[in-house]
Amino acid sequence: MSHHLADLMEDLRSQLARMSTMVVESVQQACDSVFNLDVALAQKVVTMDERIDEEEVKVEQSAISLLALQQPAAVDLRTITTTIKVNADFERIADNAVNIAQRVASLAQSEGYKVPADLRLMANTVLATLRDTAKACNLRDEALAQHVMRSDDVVDALYHQIVQDMISLMEADSHKANTDLNNIMIAKDLERIADHCTNIAEDVIYIHTGRIIRHLHPVS
Amino acid sequence: MTQTSAPATNVNPTGVSDTGAKSAVPPAPVVAPPAARVPAGAGQELFSQKDVLIDAKQVSVFYNKHEAIKKVSLQMPRNRVTALIGPSGCGKSTFLRSINRLNDLIPGCRVGGELSIGGYNVYDPKVDLVSLRRQVGLVFQKPNPFPKSIFDNIAYGPRLQGINGRQRLNEMVEDCLRKAALWDEVKDRLHTSALGMSGGQQQRLCIARALATKPTVLLMDEPCSALDPIATTKIEDLITQLRNNYTIVIVTHNMQQAARVSDFTGFFYMGNLIEFSQTDIMFTNPSKKQTEDYITGRFG
Numbered sequence: 001m002s003h004h005l006a007d008l009m010e011d012l013r014s015q016l017a018r019m020s021t022m023v024v025e026s027v028q029q030a031c032d033s034v035f036n037l038d039v040a041l042a043q044k045v046v047t048m049d050e051r052i053d054e055e056e057v058k059v060e061q062s063a064i065s066l067l068a069l070q071q072p073a074a075v076d077l078r079t080i081t082t083t084i085k086v087n088a089d090f091e092r093i094a095d096n097a098v099n100i101a102q103r104v105a106s107l108a109q110s111e112g113y114k115v116p117a118d119l120r121l122m123a124n125t126v127l128a129t130l131r132d133t134a135k136a137c138n139l140r141d142e143a144l145a146q147h148v149m150r151s152d153d154v155v156d157a158l159y160h161q162i163v164q165d166m167i168s169l170m171e172a173d174s175h176k177a178n179t180d181l182n183n184i185m186i187a188k189d190l191e192r193i194a195d196h197c198t199n200i201a202e203d204v205i206y207i208h209t210g211r212i213i214r215h216l217h218p219v220s
Numbered sequence: 221m222t223q224t225s226a227p228a229t230n231v232n233p234t235g236v237s238d239t240g241a242k243s244a245v246p247p248a249p250v251v252a253p254p255a256a257r258v259p260a261g262a263g264q265e266l267f268s269q270k271d272v273l274i275d276a277k278q279v280s281v282f283y284n285k286h287e288a289i290k291k292v293s294l295q296m297p298r299n300r301v302t303a304l305i306g307p308s309g310c311g312k313s314t315f316l317r318s319i320n321r322l323n324d325l326i327p328g329c330r331v332g333g334e335l336s337i338g339g340y341n342v343y344d345p346k347v348d349l350v351s352l353r354r355q356v357g358l359v360f361q362k363p364n365p366f367p368k369s370i371f372d373n374i375a376y377g378p379r380l381q382g383i384n385g386r387q388r389l390n391e392m393v394e395d396c397l398r399k400a401a402l403w404d405e406v407k408d409r410l411h412t413s414a415l416g417m418s419g420g421q422q423q424r425l426c427i428a429r430a431l432a433t434k435p436t437v438l439l440m441d442e443p444c445s446a447l448d449p450i451a452t453t454k455i456e457d458l459i460t461q462l463r464n465n466y467t468i469v470i471v472t473h474n475m476q477q478a479a480r481v482s483d484f485t486g487f488f489y490m491g492n493l494i495e496f497s498q499t500d501i502m503f504t505n506p507s508k509k510q511t512e513d514y515i516t517g518r519f520g
Contacts, residue, residue: 068503
């Protein structure tokens with residue numbers, strides 16, 4: 001590989017790493033804003049999303065430029081095409097974080113709102129998975145990517161549990177339906193974040209193996 | 221080489237006197253990286269005017285009656301690599317050779333319009349051609365080292381300029397060979413024949429030789445066409461390194477090479493300049509359909 005291409009590939013990797021760091025921070029802040037009913041922090045998540053959107057466009061432009069100008073092959077080609085997809089997944093995760101943050105204003109108005117234990121557990125689990133995903137992506141860590149894929153089942157189970165709990169609560173007392181529904185929506189966004197992490201993990205594995213493992217069940 | 225009839229003491233447009241004294245043109249400032257991508261199109265400024273080094277205004281080149289270059293206007297910025305691409309016979313090599321007036325050697329060739337480097341018209345009758353070609357080096361498609369030692373190939377130009385001190389020449393030769401990424405490979409055989417080197421090494425020697433006269437501009441006419449892929453990669457890496465200190469214009473029929481190494485690209489067709497833009501725009505979203513057809517292989 002020419003030194004020039006090596007440098008450009010490294011630049012692209014750093015750009016994507018910066019992007020994923022911003023997204024992890026956004027999701028962390030969104031969860032914190034729910035835990036603490038912090039309306040100001042929630043607003044910060046919404047404004048930061050603009051910067052994330054700009055960064056997403058820049059990463060995509062860099063990747064396309066590399067494809068056009070450097071004729072990459074094999075692992076370089078897989079890395080660049082994967083970067084474009086992973087970049088889009090990270091941006092969708094940031095959108096999910098915005099959705100979560102946008103619930104806080106409504107929740108803050110409900111008297112004596114407490115975050116359900118399962119929802120808190122789900123949020124922390126998803127945050128850990130997201131951090132692992134960003135790390136797996138940045139370091140091209142195939143083993144860590146496999147680990148991320150395995151954790152999706154745990155998150156799905158938590159999601160279904162929360163939905164069940166909220167349905168029971170709504171059936172018992174419809175006056176609190178607004179709060180219960182917000183909890184379900186937050187859980188839904190967390191579940192979507194976890195799905196995006198799985199997609200990213202599958203793409204990291206593709207870089208190494210050249211095998212597209214989407215839609216294959218169970219995880220091998 | 222043809223000489224003008226002007227006396228040697230005339231200042232040539234590139235500011236270097238015959239004794240090889242340091243150029244009166246101030247050292248080229250480093251150009252800031254290209255600004256945020258803007259679509260190439262009429263009126264869009266690709267770089268500021270103060271960064272322009274080579275300025276062609278309505279340049280035409282005739283071989284007898286045949287107009288090989290048709291009123292081409294084009295600006296090339298300093299300390300950047302500009303590539304000229306186009307199908308065979310489009311005039312890109314003719315245009316390149318106009319920059320250091322090598323076309324003067326071709327009988328029946330004449331140039332119209334104005335071509336200036338650093339603000340000075342190189343076709344001004346007072347121009348000292350020897351100094352011009354010292355300041356504007358040219359590397360050809362087929363490596364053409366002199367049938368001399370590696371050392372003497374590089375020392376040739378400086379010796380002609382009157383530099384004879386052993387130590388000074390040693391330093392210059394080492395400096396040039398390092399700049400051409402060749403030093404480590406040849407340092408233990410500097411006094412062996414240059415013709416004993418591989419094609420890729422010979423071409424890097426030709427680049428080192430061009431650098432020995434401390435040029436401002438390096439012109440390269442298909443420098444890798446005669447080389448294997450690994451030698452080509454080494455030359456391309458070298459071009460990428462050299463661009464910080466030299467203004468480079470490269471003609472290539474290999475548009476992927478233009479994509480890899482250049483900052484700006486000009487697309488020529490049948491003597492006309494069809495489009496000139498930042499290389500990444502040229503290869504992702506050119507403004508002219510003709511350019512896109514060429515780049516995507518639909519014609520040419």
